[in-house]
Amino acid sequence: xxxxxxxxxxxxxxxxxxxxxxxAYLAVGAETLLIDTGVSHVAGAIQRxxxxxxxxxxxxxxIVLTHYDYDHSGSAAQLARDLDVPVAIxxxxxxxxxxxxxxxxxxxxxxxxxxPQVLRWEPPEIATTLGEGDTVGDWQVLHTPGHTPxxxxxxxxxxxIVGDALVFWRGRLIPNVRHLATDVAAQEASTRxxxxxxxxxxxxxxxxxxxxxxxVEALRRRLAA
Ligand SMILES: [Zn+2]
Numbered sequence: 001x002x003x004x005x006x007x008x009x010x011x012x013x014x015x016x017x018x019x020x021x022x023x024a025y026l027a028v029g030a031e032t033l034l035i036d037t038g039v040s041h042v043a044g045a046i047q048r049x050x051x052x053x054x055x056x057x058x059x060x061x062x063i064v065l066t067h068y069d070y071d072h073s074g075s076a077a078q079l080a081r082d083l084d085v086p087v088a089i090x091x092x093x094x095x096x097x098x099x100x101x102x103x104x105x106x107x108x109x110x111x112x113x114x115x116p117q118v119l120r121w122e123p124p125e126i127a128t129t130l131g132e133g134d135t136v137g138d139w140q141v142l143h144t145p146g147h148t149p150x151x152x153x154x155x156x157x158x159x160x161i162v163g164d165a166l167v168f169w170r171g172r173l174i175p176n177v178r179h180l181a182t183d184v185a186a187q188e189a190s191t192r193x194x195x196x197x198x199x200x201x202x203x204x205x206x207x208x209x210x211x212x213x214x215x216v217e218a219l220r221r222r223l224a225a
Contacts, residue, residue: 006049009209010159010201016049021206022071025161026050027154031061031137034085035154035161036205039074040120043082046075062086064136065124066163066205067151068093068100070116076124086127088136090143093150094126104149104182144194146187147176158200165190166202166219168210173202173219195220 005017012028019038024046027033032055038046047057060083065073068089080087089097096103100111100123109115116123130136130152132143139154144165153162164180165187166173173195181187194202200213 006053008053009203009211013159013161013203014053014055015203015209016046016053018206019045019074020071022074023203023205023209024049025203026053026055026060027137027139027156027161028055029138029156032059033137033139034060034063034079034083036066036072036163037063037075037079039071040122041075041078043075043078046079047082057083060085062088062128062136063124064130064154065089065093066153066161066165067148068097068123069148069164070119070121072163072205073097073124074119074121077122080124087124088128088130089126090141090150090152091129091131092145093148094129096149097123097126106179107148107182142193144190146181146183146185146190148182151190153194155197155199158198159203160194160197160199160201161203162194162205164205166194166204168202168204168207168215171212171215173204173210173215191219192223195223 014026016024019042025035103111134141142153144153147164175191202210
């Protein structure tokens with residue numbers, strides 16, 4: 001399937017595009033949210049994509065990051081400046097944004113200098129930390145850790161923006177790769193939690209969106225097998 005961006009993938013929710021394959025979303029509602037920001041130096045491209053949806057970038061109220069990885073937080077600092085908006089992230093990942101070399105697992109190497117410098121990563125300033133059960137705009141926060149300690153999903157009715165907690169690959173929702181997890185057991189628990197949810201539209205951080213209403217149930221069945 002060819003992905004055309006930006007496009008509306010749920011009511012008031014737009015997939016803006018992929019930068020290094022990392023998807024960013026715009027959600028219009030009680031608050032207009034920009035969810036994830038691609039890699040570094042794509043702030044202009046993201047703003048153009050927002051405009052192409054018919055939404056003025058100046059109406060964005062807040063940037064929400066599903067987790068702190070380079071390819072999701074890369075342009076957050078620039079966009080926060082350009083749009084004069086606060087950045088929110090889960091508390092556990094907020095701690096790593098300020099001290100990335102404290103990252104657990106493989107990320108200890110990935111977030112140690114000179115890698116952030118080479119990638120020209122500018123860690124965003126975090127204005128608000130979020131946690132399980134919080135609401136942001138029309139969305140409820142689910143803490144779905146494992147890929148990173150503070151990975152979170154945003155849920156509104158049966159729509160979930162899940163960051164890298166799940167991947168949609170070749171028509172199937174699948175768990176993310178284990179070697180990138182900071183905590184494999186937590187990632188498995190988060191996968192099970194999302195697999196037993198009532199989500200019918202799953203908007204992951206990579207590859208493509210999943211609007212197959214049966215995909216979550218299919219994941220649940222595969223995990224149980
Ligand atoms: Zn990630």
